[in-house]
Amino acid sequence: MTKYRINKTRFVDQTKTVSFTFEGKKYHGFEGDTLASALLSNGIHLVGRSFKYHRPRGIMSCGSEEPNAICQINADTNLTEPNVRATEIELYEGLRASSQNCWPNLNFDIGGINNLISPFIPAGFYYKTFMWPKSFWKKIYEPLIRLSAGLGKSPSQPDPDIYDHKHEHCDVLVIGGGISGIISAKIAAKNNLKTILIEDKNILGGSTIYQNNKNFIIDNKKSNEWLMNEISELEKLDNLIIKTRTSLAAFHSYNYLLAKENISDHLPLYKKNGDIRQRLWKIRADRVIVAAGAIxxxxxxxxxxxxxxxxxxxxxxxxxxxxxxxxxxxxxxxxxxxxxxxxxxxxxxxxxxxxxxxxxxxxxxxxxxxxxxxxxxxxxxxxxxxxxxxxxxxxxxxxxxxxxxxxxxxxxxxxxxxxxxxxxWTPMVHMHTQSGGKLDFREIDQVFVPSEKSENHINVGSCNGDFELEEIVKNTNNKVKKFLNINESGFDKISVLCSKELxxxxxxxxxxxxxxxxxxxxxxxxxxxxxxxxxxxxxxxxxxxxxxxxxxxxxxxxxxxxxxxxxxxxxxxxxxxxxxxxxGTTTFRPPFTPLTFGAIVGRSVGKFFDVVRKTSIHEWHVQNNAKFENVGQWKRPWYYPINNENLHEAVQRESKTARDSAGILDASTLGKIDIQGSDASEFLNRVYTNAWSKLGIGKCRYGLMLNEDGMVYDDGVTTRLGENHYLMTTTTGGAANVLSKLEDYLQTEWPELDVYLTSVTDHYSTASICGPNSKKILKKLFPNKDFSDEAFPHMSYQEAIIDKIECRIMRISFTGELSYEINVESKYGKSLWESCIRAGEEYKISPYGTETMHLLRAEKGFIIVGQDTDGTMTPVDLQMDWIVSKKKYDFIGKRSLYRSDTIREDRKQLVGLLTDDPNEILEEGAQIVSELDKKPVEMIGHVTSSYFSPNLNKSIALAVVKGGKKMKGQKLFVPMENKNINVTVSDFIFFDKENKRINA
Amino acid sequence: MFIINCPYCGERDQSEFSCGGEAHIVRPKQPTELSDGEWAEYLFMRKNIKGVQFERWNHAHGCRKWFNMVRDTSNDKIHAVYKMGEKPPVI
CATH class of the missing domain: 3.50.50.60 (FAD/NAD(P)-binding domain)
Structure with missing residues (x-):
């Protein structure tokens, strides 16, 4: 035994030696020690340097309140952890700890000079000193301050540990395993209430468990011995879960609590492998008893x-x-x-x-x-x-x-x-206030104590301001009985003798x-x-x-x-x-003690970080070398490089093939909403800007949806499948929001309408085939079908069968080419896609991704909601007046289209931009100015879409420019970091202005 | 994280719901007859009360139904939950 280990206790097993290192030197402690107790047993008090003055500091406490003994644990770049309290970490074989905030070492710290100059660095020193000269800030002050800022080192590699989350429900949650927590848990559990008792230490008992003084007697036993008995009885109770090494992090309203359990932090390194490190418990408790103690x-x-x-x-x-x-x-x-x-x-x-x-x-x-x-x-x-x-x-x-x-x-x-x-002593009122409780100040003890108000939680023991043993035992018993509606408990006749402070x-x-x-x-x-x-x-x-x-x-x-x-x-x-x-006090915010990021995120890391949605054709895309982009949660093919093509090369080839022969796009991710009911047509009239009543069965129509403020919200093609049956498509990213908005209007503003909405996005897969040869490919796929313009015109829909699979074919186009979209039940998506590819082989059909789709539609001046619009664009701004019905009395957003702000002529409006140098491609998001010399430079718009068009052999761009409608032919500038690019405002339809190809 | 008693499903965790702002703001039946000012009043003006507030809520990750709720925004106490179209309770 070391010089300072002078006592044998039942809590530390002095037969089991544990070795550890501190500041690189090896020491021994015993099983049951904390790092702090082991250091003290070796006579080590000096464990760190203070933050500002670098004064030597020693272990000051034995719990979570410790301000000085904070260590860096482990040296590995992926497992190292800063700011660990030596008073809380249980000693394990191989533990490596070092002090923080000192250089070159703990015993000789250069920063100690701050202590000598301390009269010159009072509160607010930084605010007062680093004001001038201005030029010193970036090169001298900031690097210096950064050098001395912060405690400890963060890991530089990903955390290899596993963290877990678990939901739990109970009748009674008791926070704190000291004497009042133990009494509370026992009363609750003995009365058939499902009870959880959490305690942040590894054993129950709080400070009473080592109170061995003849002046503190419960039922003729020393208080620690009495409590020891109580704990062994407690452990036998069936409907009580005891969670040690579990600290409460947060107490939210409606008794929703977060607690962190340390599962393997106390184990030696060789035993940790593969174990969950920490678990965050999300507890919903009917009743909460806070017995958090005092500091x-x-x-x-x-x-x-x-x-x-x-x-x-x-x-x-x-x-x-x-x-x-x-x-x-x-x-x-x-x-x-x-x-x-x-x-x-x-x-x-x-x-x-x-x-x-x-x-x-x-x-x-x-x-x-x-x-x-x-x-x-x-x-x-x-x-x-x-x-x-x-x-x-x-x-x-x-x-x-x-x-x-x-x-x-x-x-x-x-x-x-x-x-x-x-x-x-200071009662730990943190939990009480976190849950919304208020505090009273008790003059005689100079303490803030909880002011009782909640029906669903109480505070007992010293966190409630009861400091004397007799008060604690008797008040806890009485309060808990009242709180849980219990008439009798095993503690009613208890006798407590204790010293009283007068x-x-x-x-x-x-x-x-x-x-x-x-x-x-x-x-x-x-x-x-x-x-x-x-x-x-x-x-x-x-x-x-x-x-x-x-x-x-x-x-x-x-x-x-x-x-x-x-x-x-x-x-x-x-x-x-x-x-x-x-x-008053400052606000006590969660967490009570710091939480690891790992515990907060749990399993939601790596591939579980977010939901990934894949179409039924996804596997084919992967096999065919597609590069993917994220659209909302969807993985969409971005482009399909052949050999070593880069994005640009692949997109140029795909775009050319689609216009010259045929291209195929996986359009399954577009939002699809099935609309049925006798008022379906009227409903569409109210939510879209254009008129729907006269749309024939089997016909398709493009629709634009606004917000009530008149700004474009979503767009897409809706098909009339039957008298009272429509299929609406939405943008990929907007699907969920559109459905929610439509439900909102149906349920709250127009409950009289007989309309039912069902999201069917995942039900159907869509292959979209476009290009001059698309009709030939469709004919091969559906030999019995008449694809003549008379029998199957643009903007119409028909049903068909392929390999016994029922299909819906819409002749609609987002590229300006002759184009068909074939929809099948999702499970047949891949087989349909492969049939299309086979049928298109002789025409060298090219699969194309979102990038080519964007390019092709930009050539035609078709907008993408969310790319060319940003929630401040009206249909008029987009030069889409043609789709806004003048006849309809009302639709969502109509009244806003002639507010004083929306009729301003200097609003940003959609235009085309052509660079003077046809090979110069503008950057999307680049700012547009009209006068370079004007100071300050006035930004009059920005580029929203920009591509090099292989079909026009020049660069094209869409942009929004203030008053752009009237600026056709005007020269503008796009200032970049190193140069100014000269551009000319043009029509935003660059290709096939007469729309001939749709029927080619 | 409160518990909301959905009038269609019963008690569910708050994370299943989304809040749709102030309740009982009726969309004007004849928007075209309103002045810019009157329309703006409907479109933009919300009370945002500290205290008892009548709100619209949607059981977004549940039955998708909209309903109304009376909540004290200062302590999240829910005083009442009622279906769309029902008369607001007197609080």
Whole structure:
């Protein structure tokens, strides 16, 4: 055993040695240790350097509130993890930890110079200093600040670990496995309620489990022994799930909670392989009982941050739980009784201990106990300074004045190697406030406590402001019974004896003889903000607690101010002369402790990141070397390179073949909505800008859909299949939104209409064949069908059979070529496609992707909603007045088409652009200007679509330009990074203006 | 993450629903007879109340039905859920 492992406990198995490294050096601890307890057992207190001043810092606590002992765990580039609290991580064989924020090493840190120049770097230093000269910012200040910013290193490789999510429902969720949580869970589970108890440590029991003092007796047993029995009984209950190593991350409204379970973090590396690392529980609980406990407060005095200064109850936990002494010559500095338990425990283990108490006396049992043991107590005293650079060596104390605002008498110096501090307790009200609960301020204890309001959750134990054992046990029992409507519990006749604190005193900032400007009384240890910084912020005019917090960065480090927030509030209240209760608190936001990104995203990584939709023809595209692009969730063939063709070469070939002979496109992804009902025609009249009543059965029509604000929303061809039956197509990306919008109008505005909508996008696969030879190919596929223009004209539809498969054939065109779209049930999609390819072989039919489709339609000046429009384009802006019915009384968006804004003539309007150099291809999104010399340069539009047309042998572009309708022939400029491109406004139909090819 | 009692399906998680903004704004029957100002009032103006608000909700990942809901936007308490066309409750 090491020098500091002085006690055997049931929680640490001293027969099982675990080796680990810290700062590259090998050490030993035992199974059951945390990294912090193992380091302390080896006499190591110095574990890190502070963020701003690089002061040496030591382990200060034993839990999630730890501000100093934050480490980098593991060295591998994919597994390394920064900002891990040494007090929380369980020791495992092979653990590698190192400190952060120091260079070249922890013992000799160059940044320590900041401590010497600290008078020159007060709160707001960065805001004040790096203002001038302006030219210094980019080259000097920013790189310097970046160099010193941040704690720890992020992994640079993908995380190989597996993370999981799980949903859980229960009647009662109990948060916290301390004494009040255990009592609550037992009452709930014994009354046939499905109960979950979560506890962030690896075992239940909270701080009572190591409370072995004769002044705390429950049913004639020491409180820790009584609790041990309770836990073993609890573990036998059937309808109780106990989740240890599980910490609550968030408590949302309607009792929806997130909790993170560590599954394999505590296992040695060789045992972790393939296991899930962490699981995020998404819990919906009927009732929630918060028993989150309280966190011990530090005391704020000069140089209160040296290694070896530790919270008093943590000293006790290291001693009585881990068997580790944090020092052999201990001084306890307190303002309350709870630290006396630590004193008694230390004394009983033979460790020298003295007590400094800011109170004048205390007459409780535990204090008498300490006095009887002969422990020296300095009443009415305060620490005014501490000494020792890397570990505390001595302290100076003085007497307090009558009102506690000043110090009097002589300075007395006392030697020590550990200073245990206790400034009272802060209830963990985070969960309560996260769920929407409010707080009350309790003057006598200087604490914020939950103000009860919710019917669905309660707070019990010390998080509710009950600090004495008897209160905790009895109030928890009564509250839980009332909350769960239970008449009797096993705790009704319990007898609790405990020491009671009668004298209370609190001083947020302890007085000193040295002027405040020369002291370093740390409030936020992790962000290095001191009492003096807070006072400076107040002097500079900051009043709101939220502003002071941000200006001084108090409470903004990874520990979220668990130790510091109350003192910051207290000092603000004292300085500003206001009551603390009126200040309010800063907002407690989730997560309570940091969550890994892995736990947040769970399994939704890699190929599970998003849903991927593939058409039934997808496999053929893959086999034929298609490159894909994402359109919404769909994978659509983008182009089909042959040999080593690049995008441009492939698209030029595909476009040429489609116009010269035949091309085939997988159009299955277009949204399809089946519309039926006796009012179907009237419905279409109301949702499209054009008229639908007279569309014959078996005919197709292009429709444009607007938003109520008059802007183009979607477009597509709708076919009349029967008297009361239509098939609407939408854009690929807009399908779901269009259906939802149509349902909205049907259900809310026009419930009188007899119309039913069904999404059939996935039901049908579509092969679209275009080009002058398409008719010949169709004839081969359907030999019995008459494809003459008379029998099967453009914009009409017919049914047909191929290989016993029923098809719907629409003669419609998005390329300007003679074109047919064949629809079959999805499961036949691939077979249909292959038939088409075979039939087209003799015409060298070319499959083409979205890029060629875009090019071909751009040659014809057909818009793509979402590419040439952006939610600010009316049909008039698009020069599509022809499709807006003048006769119809109303349709969605009609009234907006003659608002003062939509009739402006200088709106951006769709035009064609031709570059003076026909080989110059404009960039999509490029800005357009009319006058290059004008300052500032006025942007009058932008390029929306741009291609090199192989059929015209020149570059073409669509653009939107202010007042563009009247600018035909005008010269404009597209300024690029290195040059200005000269362009001329043209008609936006570039190819086959007479529309002859459709019937070619 | 609240629980919404869909009038057609019963209690479901909020993630199944989408909010459609303020309720009881009726589309004018004769838009052509409205001035620009009156039309803009219908088109753009919404109250966005902190407190009790009447809202339209859609069970988007469920029955796809639209319905109305009375929700306190300050604490997400749902006071009532009722079908389209039904009279709003007095809260």
């Amino acid at each position: 011990e407060r530090p005391l704020i005095f000069n140089n209160n941050d040296r290694p070896g200064i530790i919270l008093a109850n943590s000293v006790k936990k290291y001693l009585d739980f881990y068997g580790v002494s944090t020092g052999l010559n201990n001084i306890i500095f307190t303002n309350n009784d709870s630290a006396y338990e630590t004193a008694v425990s230390l004394f009983e283990k033979g460790i020298s201990v003295k007590i400094i108490d800011i109170r004048k006396k205390s007459s409780s049992d535990i204090v008498k106990n300490a006095e009887d043991l002969g422990i020296r107590i300095y009443w009415n005293s305060t620490v005014v300074n501490t000494f020792g650079y890397k570990k505390i060596k001595s302290i100076e104390i003085m007497n307090l004045s009558e009102d506690g605002s000043n110090v009097t008498g002589n300075i007395r110096k006392i030697q020590c190697d550990c200073l245990s501090i206790s400034g009272g 004298e209370k005193k609190n001083i947020w900032l302890l007085p000193n003889t040295i002027s405040e400007g020369k002291t370093k009384s740390f409030i936020d240890f992790q962000n290095d903000s001191t009492a003096k910084d807070i006072k400076l912020a107040l002097r500079e005019g900051f009043k709101s607690i939220e502003h002071v917090k941000r200006y001084t960065t108090t409470g903004m480090a990874t520990d979220q101010g668990k130790l510091s927030n109350m003192h910051a509030l207290g000092i603000i209240a004292d300085t500003a002369g206001v009551k603390m209760g009126t200040l």
